[in-house]
Structures are given as structure tokens and as C-alpha cells.
Amino acid sequence: MEVKRVLLKDYTTLGVGGPAELWIVENEDDLLRATEAPYRVLGNGSNLLVSDQGVRERVIKLGGVFAEGELTGWVGAGSLLPLWVQEAARAGLSGLEPLLGIPASVGGAVRMNAGTRFGEIKDALAEVEVYHRGKLERLPPEALGLGYRRSALPPGAIVTRVRFDLKKAPREAIAARMAEVDAARKRQPKRKSAGCAFKNPPGDAAGRLIDQAGFKGLQVGRAMISPEHANFVVNLGGATAREVWELVKRVQNALNLELEWEIWGEVEP
Numbered sequence: 001m002e003v004k005r006v007l008l009k010d011y012t013t014l015g016v017g018g019p020a021e022l023w024i025v026e027n028e029d030d031l032l033r034a035t036e037a038p039y040r041v042l043g044n045g046s047n048l049l050v051s052d053q054g055v056r057e058r059v060i061k062l063g064g065v066f067a068e069g070e071l072t073g074w075v076g077a078g079s080l081l082p083l084w085v086q087e088a089a090r091a092g093l094s095g096l097e098p099l100l101g102i103p104a105s106v107g108g109a110v111r112m113n114a115g116t117r118f119g120e121i122k123d124a125l126a127e128v129e130v131y132h133r134g135k136l137e138r139l140p141p142e143a144l145g146l147g148y149r150r151s152a153l154p155p156g157a158i159v160t161r162v163r164f165d166l167k168k169a170p171r172e173a174i175a176a177r178m179a180e181v182d183a184a185r186k187r188q189p190k191r192k193s194a195g196c197a198f199k200n201p202p203g204d205a206a207g208r209l210i211d212q213a214g215f216k217g218l219q220v221g222r223a224m225i226s227p228e229h230a231n232f233v234v235n236l237g238g239a240t241a242r243e244v245w246e247l248v249k250r251v252q253n254a255l256n257l258e259l260e261w262e263i264w265g266e267v268e269p
């Protein structure tokens with residue numbers, strides 16, 4: 001097991017976050033050791049706003065046996081979802097198309113029940129392996145309380161492996177579906193971000209509301225509300241968590257929206 005001091009800005013898609021101790025676990029023994037003291041689990045860091053001061057807890061990243069697997073068998077939760085989406089398309093197996101373009105680890109996608117308007121990961125799972133209080137348990141996806149960008153995993157539970165529920169389908173049909181999902185992302189910014197900052201309120205879109213309220217292009221330091229899609233905060237290069245948080249606060253002072261991002265550490269000034 002590798003343990004090292006890192007800056008979390010190098011491990012998040014937004015490119016923001018201070019120091020932490022990273023524990024890269026390779027197997028079950030490592031997992032037992034790494035979870036002996038307070039910890040957090042890092043996936044691909046694509047839904048996180050991490051404090052400039054970093055976090056005190058150990059940050060566990062799944063590597064080794066938890067980052068490999070087979071499309072039609074058990075897949076490690078530390079592996080990247082986009083790789084499986086592409087592999088399934090190549091293999092003529094349908095089920096993962098709605099998840100095209102989500103830059104998640106498999107475990108982070110389960111934890112957030114990542115999805116698009118075309119479908120969520122909860123509908124593409126056959127079984128999920130979860131590590132909790134020193135034990136690995138295999139559960140049906142219904143046991144995880146998966147809903148719109150949420151799960152009811154108990155605190156400290158770590159998704160370690162999943163089995164996808166895939167069905168044979170013509171490759172052309174899969175490709176056509178993926179093109180549709182891709183097209184729905186056209187206005188999403190290419191710059192560094194953590195995806196949508198806020199959840200959509202029932203029956204509406206946070207992006208539309210933030211846009212209508214006139215926030216597009218608002219900049220604090222090196223952080224900006226994307227002029228392309230108002231529910232994305234982008235890092236123009238060198239943004240701090242404080243700057244990003246200031247934008248979140250300004251939006252929340254004007255609109256009653258629930259954050260989709262997870263906040264790690266202290267971001268309030």
C-alpha cells in the first residue's frame with residue numbers, strides 16, 4: 001500500500017483542494033489497515049469541492065484489485081466508468097449508454113447514483129459489493145437506497161466492486177443511443193469543473209434558474225459561473241475553494257437550490 005502526502009487539487013477535476021494523506025489500497029488487507037483511523041473515500045474527484053486547507057482524515061483511493069475487473073464479471077469500484085461505457089459499446093452490450101460522458105470512478109458513480117436524463121447507474125447494476133465495518137458484503141442495488149443523485153450508504157461504507165446488468169444489443173443501436181446522450185452535453189463547458197453544482201429542483205432545471213437570475217459569467221478570482229452552462233462553475237486556472245464557495249453562496253442567496261457537490265473540509269472564510 002502506498003501512502004503519500006498530496007495536494008487534492010491534483011486529484012479533483014475542478015483542480016481545487018489542499019493537502020491530505022493519500023492511502024492507495026491494493027487489496028482487502030490494505031483496506032482493513034487504511035480504515036483503522038478516520039477516513040474519506042476518493043473516487044475520481046469529479047463531484048468534489050475540497051478546502052484549500054485540505055482534510056485531516058486519511059483519503060482512501062481504490063487501486064490494485066479494486067481498480068480492475070471484467071465487464072461481464074466483477075468490476076473494481078476504483079476503475080473509471082468511461083472505460084466500461086466504451087468497452088460495453090465495443091462488445092455489443094447495452095445498459096451503460098446513458099452514462100456516457102460522466103467522468104466518475106465506478107464507486108463514486110454508485111455513491112452519487114450518477115446519471116443523465118437518459119438513465120441512472122442504478123438501472124445498470126446487478127449486484128454491488130460494499131465494505132463496511134471490516135466486512136465485505138454483496139448486496140442487490142435496491143438495498144443501497146439509490147435516488148436522484150443520492151444513495152443511503154451508511155457513513156464509512158465503501159463500494160468495492162460491482163456487477164453490471166447488461167444485455168446483448170446491435171452495435172448500431174448502442175452507438176445511436178450514445179450519440180443522443182452525447183448531444184445533450186453540447187452546452188457543457190470543456191474547462192475544469194466538478195459537473196453541475198446544484199441538483200435540479202423537481203420539474204425545473206437549476207441551470208435555467210441560475211441563467212435567468214443573470215449569474216452567467218460572474219467571476220470571483222479565478223472561478224467563474226460558466227457562460228456556456230449556468231450550473232457549472234469553472235476553474236480558469238488557479239482558482240481557490242474560497243472563490244468557488246463565494247460563487248455558490250451568491251447563487252444560494254438568490255435561489256433556493258440544493259448542492260449536488262460534496263464539500264470536503266472547511267470552505268467558509
Ligand code: FAD
Pocket residue numbers: 013040041042043044045046047048062077078101102103104105106107108109110111112113114115116149157158159160193194195196262
Ligand atoms: P468523487 O467526486 O471522488 O466522490 C464523490 C462522493 O462519492 C464522495 O462522497 C466520495 O467519498 C464518494 N465515493 C467515491 N468513491 C466511493 C466508493 N468507492 N465508495 C463509497 N463512496 C465513494 N454526474 C452525473 O450524475 N451526471 C452527469 O452527467 C455528470 N456529468 C459530469 C460532467 C463533468 C465534466 C464533471 C466534471 C462531472 C460530472 N458529473 C456528472 C459529476 C460526477 O462525475 C458524478 O457525481 C460522479 O458520480 C462522481 O464520481 P467520482 O468517482 O468522481 O466521485
Ligand code: EPU
Pocket residue numbers: 115116117118184185187194195196197198199200205206207208209211228229230231260
Ligand atoms: N438551461 C438554460 N441555461 C443554462 C443551462 C441550461 O436555460 O445556462 C436550460 C436548458 O435550455 C434546458 C434546461 O435548462 O432547458 C436543462 O439544461 P440541460 O439540458 O443542459 O440539462 P441539466 O438539467 O442542466 C442534467 C444533469 C447533468 C446531465 C445532463 C444531461 C443535473 C443537475 N444535471 O443537466 O448532469 O449531464 O442533464 O442529461 O441533474 C451533473 O449532475 O453533474 C450533470 C452534469
